[in-house]
Amino acid sequence: MSRSTQTALVRDDRTVYEAVAGLTVGLSGVAFALALAALFDVVGIGDPVAGVSLSVVFGGLLLALGGAVVGFGVASRLGYVDTAPQPSAGVVAAAAFTGVWFAIGAVVSGALGLGTVARLGAGTALGGVAFVTTAFPREDIGSTVPAGLLAGLAGAVLVSGAVGPSWTQPLSGYNATLFGDIVVPAIVLFASLVVGWSAAKAYGGFGARGRNVGAYVLIYLVVGSILTVLVGLVAFVTTKGLPGLFNGFGVGGEALIRWPFLTNGAGLLADIAGVFPALVGTVWLVIGAVLFAVPTGVGAAVFLSEYAEQGRFTSVVEVATNGLWSTPSIVFGLFGAAFLIPRFGNQKSLIAGMLTLGFMLLPLVLITSREAILAVPDEYRDASAALGVSKWQTIRSVVLPAAIPGVTTGVILGVGRIAGETAPILLTMGGGVLPAKSAAPNVLSGFRLSASPPFVSNPALLEATSALPYQLYALITAGLSGNIRNPQEYAWGLALTLLLVVLVFYAGGIATRYYFRQKLHQ
């Protein structure tokens, strides 16, 4: 192979070998993505593609990819191409391939009807061979041949139809059955991941550069699948929830926008059942919890990081707050039920829920505020002190403004958690499962002044109130439906509304953080 421009430092021409290896990496990525899509039912593995089912196409693709990868290794070992392999593929690759091939041996021999001892024997034998093949030859053989054979075997199984769309396998000992439409994408996902990694190493010419490229491909594929799962989750809830959310939605008429799902209650008289009382309840709940937790949490953080001497006391407080943040929410709920409810009119109430969730939010606000305050450079404090400015004024006008973005991040994270909490609401504030519109808490106009203590009262705060996660929980577990025509659609719409409420709070928090960051750095 003549590479006239090739020097040790400069690689400016692309060989056929590299081109084919790059193509192999790309095809592995395509197989990976298709398998993910099949796992999420976007495409069916039984769908015919050019006359054969997708499952068989997958098999053929894997066969070709496996063959190509083995070819890269052999070509490199025989010296047909210019690579820089290391003496061995390494202990991690060897251990991984041993484990994988052990599992393959055990599963395949089991499928052929062998007993337990024979399956263990077959697994051990295959694992041993894989270990020897990976660990002892040079890297170009060790990291391609086991991977290529793996993909080849998977491809052969799929092409032969031994595992296909209609394949099922009852799991003995478990009350469950494996289906082909899960197993086939899983096999393809795994095989394409391994073969993609191997082909990427070949593309990089093995050695340090090859390992680098291989690691990149692995990371990109894994990150891609995680993102797909996250996006898939949101998309799933959105598609399921949209019909419910926009049930009866219209523009024009007497009101500018008619959106019954958000503006109606679920009472008997509502023509289209909505979530208005629960939505208002959740919004007030979050506002109340934040109003309680942010001043107290930030105040405690200021004391702990600026005034208290760093030592045993502060570290005990730190451990305690970390512990509180990981305390299960039902414990907070019990505390609220046993401690707060008797003090607020002996019935479940909005304010009991607000305070309970406020207690839950407090540790996170404290932890993140403390981190943010400690991260403010000491130079600011020195500069302020050198100008003769007192400690409290320094904290107020220099330290806290610089810490606001960090504090906001903590509040954003915390709101996401408490807005979806069900258990504490169940115990401290839960109102009707299917509240009519009139049951919505009217906090703003509910304040009453009186001449006797407590001087200010707000009946809305002392009433049992519904909230979105609580209503969702009640609908699904209790199976109540009232006059809701399509409870399933209603519940999904409710879930989407909850998701949107949390997102709106997020957006508000992120905007706040962005505003203060801009102010600090521009």
Add this chain to the structure above:
Amino acid sequence: MSQTDTAESTANRTDGQGVSTTAGETVEETRSEWTNYDSDGETKVAVEDLDVHYGDDHALKGVSMDIPEESVTALIGPSGCGKSTYLRCLNRMNDRIRAASVDGTVELDGEDVYQDGVDLVELRKRVGMVFQSPNPFPKSIRENVSYGPRKHGDIETGLLARLTGRAEPEREARLVERSLERAALWDEVSDRLDDNALGLSGGQQQRLCIARCLAVDPEVILMDEPASALDPIATAKIEDLIEDLARDYTVVVVTHSMQQAARVSDQTAVFLTGGELVEYDDTEKIFENPESQRVEDYVSGKFG
């Protein structure tokens, strides 16, 4: 306090201590007449027998040194010799370090700043400080300059002041302009006073810090290696500024650069390892004909 008294007490102290030796190695004895410098000007800050301990660490050993008014005094010496510690005693910034304990007297215009009942706010208004790395607040240029006067209540801004008619935007603007002009920064930033100070270059930030310090109208300005984080051009600007400031203020500047000390200062104090003041005299004398062999070695680059 007359000059003779100071000389006598200094001499007595040194005699009492005897020859200073460490670990069997003979070190040149520090003579009191080397540090007994008499400048022409009025004494602004008089420091007498100053000892500083950081826990068990004896950072400054019996330093006595008078700083004359409206001049530039340079403190030079190798790292860890106590020159920054000395500087931070003059406005009691060492109080911010818990482990630090200070003995001796520091007199500002004849008043001991370490006696009970000293108002630190008032002291630090009169003795300002500029730090090694530029440390403007993450606020606008205008807010940085007016920060001190605002917090001291000398200038009222903000919503309440505006509502009650007590806001003085013109006075604030004048103060900001005067301070920035004095710090030789006005021409560069006059059109963007509301931009964030962190957007300025390092040299501009340092001059902003000087302007921020000038805005509270100090009498003494302490500078702790003010140009060590800056490039040569910015350094030259800071040096010009220091010389200029000495017409109205008493400037004490700690520096690692002997060239800088030689260029800007009227008198120079040399601290050497162990926290002792070895020689204090006219800058010319220190750099051309020092009494102490160790100082001569240090300024000619043989030691430290």
